[in-house]
Amino acid sequence: MATLKQQDTLMECLNCSHLKTAEIWIALEPLVSTENDISIYRLESIAGRYECRISGLRWVCESKVTLLYHFSSWDPHRAVLQSMGYRQGGPLLDIKIIEGKLKEVHLPHFACFGVGDYDPSVKQKVRVLHVEDSGVSIEQVDKVTRFHVKILHPSFSLRGVVLQTLGCSVHCDLQIYRARTAHLTLHAYLMPCDPALTQAVEKQEKCNGSTRILKPRPEKSQWLTSDFYLTTSCPSDVNPRRLELAHVDPPNFFEVFIRDADFDFSLNLSCKSRKQTIWNHEIREAEYRAPILAADQHFVDLHQTALIDRVSQVDPILDRLLKSGVITADDYSDVIAERNNQKKMRELFDGPLKGCGPEGKDRFLEILTELEPYLINHLKRE
Numbered sequence: 001m002a003t004l005k006q007q008d009t010l011m012e013c014l015n016c017s018h019l020k021t022a023e024i025w026i027a028l029e030p031l032v033s034t035e036n037d038i039s040i041y042r043l044e045s046i047a048g049r050y051e052c053r054i055s056g057l058r059w060v061c062e063s064k065v066t067l068l069y070h071f072s073s074w075d076p077h078r079a080v081l082q083s084m085g086y087r088q089g090g091p092l093l094d095i096k097i098i099e100g101k102l103k104e105v106h107l108p109h110f111a112c113f114g115v116g117d118y119d120p121s122v123k124q125k126v127r128v129l130h131v132e133d134s135g136v137s138i139e140q141v142d143k144v145t146r147f148h149v150k151i152l153h154p155s156f157s158l159r160g161v162v163l164q165t166l167g168c169s170v171h172c173d174l175q176i177y178r179a180r181t182a183h184l185t186l187h188a189y190l191m192p193c194d195p196a197l198t199q200a201v202e203k204q205e206k207c208n209g210s211t212r213i214l215k216p217r218p219e220k221s222q223w224l225t226s227d228f229y230l231t232t233s234c235p236s237d238v239n240p241r242r243l244e245l246a247h248v249d250p251p252n253f254f255e256v257f258i259r260d261a262d263f264d265f266s267l268n269l270s271c272k273s274r275k276q277t278i279w280n281h282e283i284r285e286a287e288y289r290a291p292i293l294a295a296d297q298h299f300v301d302l303h304q305t306a307l308i309d310r311v312s313q314v315d316p317i318l319d320r321l322l323k324s325g326v327i328t329a330d331d332y333s334d335v336i337a338e339r340n341n342q343k344k345m346r347e348l349f350d351g352p353l354k355g356c357g358p359e360g361k362d363r364f365l366e367i368l369t370e371l372e373p374y375l376i377n378h379l380k381r382e
Helices: 075-083 120-125 195-207 285-289 304-310 314-324 329-336 341-350 357-371 373-381
Strands: 003-006 025-028 031-035 038-045 048-052 058-061 065-072 092-099 102-108 126-132 135-139 148-152 158-163 172-178 184-192 211-213 227-232 237-239 253-258 265-271 276-283
Touching (some): 025 038, 058 065, 065 195, 075 126, 092 102, 102 158, 126 148, 172 195, 184 227, 184 265, 227 237, 227 253, 304 341, 304 373, 314 341, 314 357, 329 341, 357 373
Parallel strands (some): 025 048
Antiparallel strands (some): 003 025, 048 058, 058 102, 092 158, 126 135, 126 158, 227 265
């Protein structure tokens, strides 16, 4: 089983980077099946400390454990939460233990506790929504950490992190998709870092034939319910003019329309209340001019975004690509110098893989299949 030992670094956030811990977790790629159009994730582990690479769910066990989970909708519970003064703070997970027992479970959340003017007491107001056949309850947690809440000796059904607060700074993402249209049309989704929302957006856009343009997340957390504007460095139509950062499913998005685009341009996201830019990146012509991926394209090109996002064994893969002659020593040095796995994979795709030809990509896929079998099997079923 492909694993990766990692510290508490699910995402980069400058506001809470000082809260990093030295805990080591083993990241697991789940087996994925589909029932009634719902993705079911299966994870198996021996004694240890583990993290699911899809959801960020963590657990500690002292013997073999098998568990299943899937993402559930918050919609049936929003009214109850609102009446009790809570809002959702992470994905709602339906977890079942098939074999074994968990000592701890760590549910992911997207709240940021590192903002300078943030009210420290809000960390004391983090709770967990627990949905059972007998009803809905709000439960206390044993510990709140940078990206998780810890629960000791848990029992399971539907569980998700909730926040008792009117305002909250959250880790957020700006995901950009290129629509299948004659003129350049981009969909830019501003949303909290919730893997369930990411999954919903990906499913919606793929159904419409869109492709993702992968860009880094905002470097700092942002206040939930704040208004944001998206502008371009070239003439364009952007609708709506402003968008509120909110946890809604499916998320709303900015539509960016540029007629007869044949140039590089910048996207700029700014916060209305603070009147400052919080994200700015260049959209290159090569990125949006790239043809919509077709069925006859190579597997690694078809799944480039997922591979950049989710491959964990990057250094061993680079070692084997070098030994196989797919990349040169200079290519190896350039890629290995990047500071995290996503940047290494992006540099690999942008550089040596562009010129290695079908045979080089075939060898790359062979190495991926050997070192990342669960990920590749999942992608092949999509």
